[in-house]
Amino acid sequence: MIERDLIIIGGGPAGLSASRVALEAGLKVTIFERGLALGGQLIKQTHKFFGSKEQHAKTRGIDIASKLSQNLIPYADHLDIQLKATVLAIYKDYVVTVLKNEQYFKYKAKAIIVAAGASEKMLGFINNDLPGVYGAGAVQTLMNLYGVIPGKEIVMVGSGNIGLIVSYQLIQAGVRVKALVEAAPTIGGYKVHAAKLRRLGVPILTSTTIKEAVGDGTVEKAILVSLDQNWQMIEGSEQTIYADAITIAVGLLPLHQLLSMVEIDMRYVPELGGLVPVTNDNLETSMKNVFIAGDVSGIEEASSAMVEGSLAGLQAAKALGFPHPDHERLVETYQNQLRVLRQGPTGEKTRNGIRKLREGSLC
Amino acid sequence: MGVTNESVLCYDYYSESGGVMRIKTHPILTFQQKEIIIFNYNGQQVHGQEGDTIAAALHALGIKGLSKSIKNKRPRGFFCAIGNCSSCQMTVNGVPNVKTCITKLEPGMVVTSEEGLGVLK
Numbered sequence: 001m002i003e004r005d006l007i008i009i010g011g012g013p014a015g016l017s018a019s020r021v022a023l024e025a026g027l028k029v030t031i032f033e034r035g036l037a038l039g040g041q042l043i044k045q046t047h048k049f050f051g052s053k054e055q056h057a058k059t060r061g062i063d064i065a066s067k068l069s070q071n072l073i074p075y076a077d078h079l080d081i082q083l084k085a086t087v088l089a090i091y092k093d094y095v096v097t098v099l100k101n102e103q104y105f106k107y108k109a110k111a112i113i114v115a116a117g118a119s120e121k122m123l124g125f126i127n128n129d130l131p132g133v134y135g136a137g138a139v140q141t142l143m144n145l146y147g148v149i150p151g152k153e154i155v156m157v158g159s160g161n162i163g164l165i166v167s168y169q170l171i172q173a174g175v176r177v178k179a180l181v182e183a184a185p186t187i188g189g190y191k192v193h194a195a196k197l198r199r200l201g202v203p204i205l206t207s208t209t210i211k212e213a214v215g216d217g218t219v220e221k222a223i224l225v226s227l228d229q230n231w232q233m234i235e236g237s238e239q240t241i242y243a244d245a246i247t248i249a250v251g252l253l254p255l256h257q258l259l260s261m262v263e264i265d266m267r268y269v270p271e272l273g274g275l276v277p278v279t280n281d282n283l284e285t286s287m288k289n290v291f292i293a294g295d296v297s298g299i300e301e302a303s304s305a306m307v308e309g310s311l312a313g314l315q316a317a318k319a320l321g322f323p324h325p326d327h328e329r330l331v332e333t334y335q336n337q338l339r340v341l342r343q344g345p346t347g348e349k350t351r352n353g354i355r356k357l358r359e360g361s362l363c
Numbered sequence: 364m365g366v367t368n369e370s371v372l373c374y375d376y377y378s379e380s381g382g383v384m385r386i387k388t389h390p391i392l393t394f395q396q397k398e399i400i401i402f403n404y405n406g407q408q409v410h411g412q413e414g415d416t417i418a419a420a421l422h423a424l425g426i427k428g429l430s431k432s433i434k435n436k437r438p439r440g441f442f443c444a445i446g447n448c449s450s451c452q453m454t455v456n457g458v459p460n461v462k463t464c465i466t467k468l469e470p471g472m473v474v475t476s477e478e479g480l481g482v483l484k
Binding site (some may be wrong): 036 | 382384385386387388389390391392394414415416419422423427428429432437438439440441442443444445446447448450458464465467
């Protein structure tokens with residue numbers, strides 16, 4: 001059994017931000033990251049961030065990832081980073097079990113921050129399991145991290161910001177985006193992203209979805225269909241688009257499994273993306289000293305993940321009797337930043353979700 | 364190379380792109396030609412690059428179908444590329460159910476498509 005003050009599950013924007021403040025406060029920290037590198041999904045995000053300077057606006061995601069990792073260098077003595085390490089379970093006695101290099105390890109923590117992130121949602125259509133059907137994030141990883149395109153011609157499903165941004169990045173990589181389809185009657189993401197695609201001649205088909213993927217072993221074409229006002233397929237409106245890849249960008253699901261396994265109080269809140277843990281203002285779950293940050297608490301952007309990570313790190317340090325020298329001021333600053341990130345029409349969904357989470361009944 | 368039965372899959376390496384699906388020019392990112400890694404895919408000798416995951420290397424060669432589904436033997440490729448969905452699992456060096464999307468390619472690896480649950484040897 002390896003004993004640590006704080007175990008952070010996930011080395012993305014939330015986990016890295018949490019580690020920094022916890023290390024500043026004097027804790028000994030272990031980060032478990034399943035992937036090959038720190039940075040989470042930032043390491044494939046070539047676009048510049050919106051928002052305010054506090055969350056690195058105008059900086060590309062890939063550069064934010066390296067900044068967050070570099071911030072930890074001064075604390076190397078108290079920091080243990082485990083890459084290619086998959087956390088298998090959390091137990092009620094704060095034991096955390098980990099699989100690394102086909103070996104099983106047992107850790108024991110005084111506090112845990114779960115910053116595991118999210119997984120991509122799938123969409124139901126005929127042959128959606130055919131090779132060549134990808135999540136939008138997968139396509140970003142393949143292109144921007146490994147320099148490999150998913151196909152030469154592609155159909156994108158979903159016009160939220162991820163669908164729009166990844167379509168643009170596909171074009172940057174030399175892929176032809178033959179259509180972007182959206183089931184709703186209007187484009188979901190920011191108009192500034194959609195306008196860029198329209199200028200490049202990408203057809204954006206609203207009230208349209210994918211009915212079927214066709215191909216012998218891999219995707220060769222996509223059959224699209226128009227939807228009526230009640231989201232029903234309009235018979236006879238099918239059109240065939242030749243493409244060797246189909247990308248799905250229909251949202252994300254919080255990775256709740258580690259929390260659900262240990263019977264932490266969870267609620268299903270559609271506005272937050274699915275099953276999320278009930279937390280207090282300190283981002284602490286129903287299990288004492290188990291905190292959450294980032295997409296696990298509800299799907300938002302990397303900006304809020306970083307702020308939530310910092311908050312969770314501060315609260316974990318305080319809970320263990322090592323309050324950050326600047327605790328009160330920093331907590332206020334980060335809570336204000338979260339309020340700002342969630343204000344206005346774009347933050348409405350999250351605000352409603354958080355309200356429901358705190359008021360609703362338990363699952 | 365000294366490979367007697369040179370496969371079609373090697374062709375693009377010789378035409379300097381290192382794989383049919385590799386990005387050649389990009390407005391933001393630079394992808395340099397890295398060290399070539401030779402590995403075995405379903406009995407064929409093929410190439411990837413230093414830094415690739417197994418799944419990325421196969422994709423670069425235009426190989427999208429990685430395995431077959433357990434029950435209905437439908438073709439399987441990767442979906443998430445970050446180790447969540449298990450759709451990319453293959454047998455690597457005799458070890459079944461390896462998530463090839465988050466496993467780094469190493470020289471001489473023996474990578475085979477799976478059918479069924481996979482067997483520990």
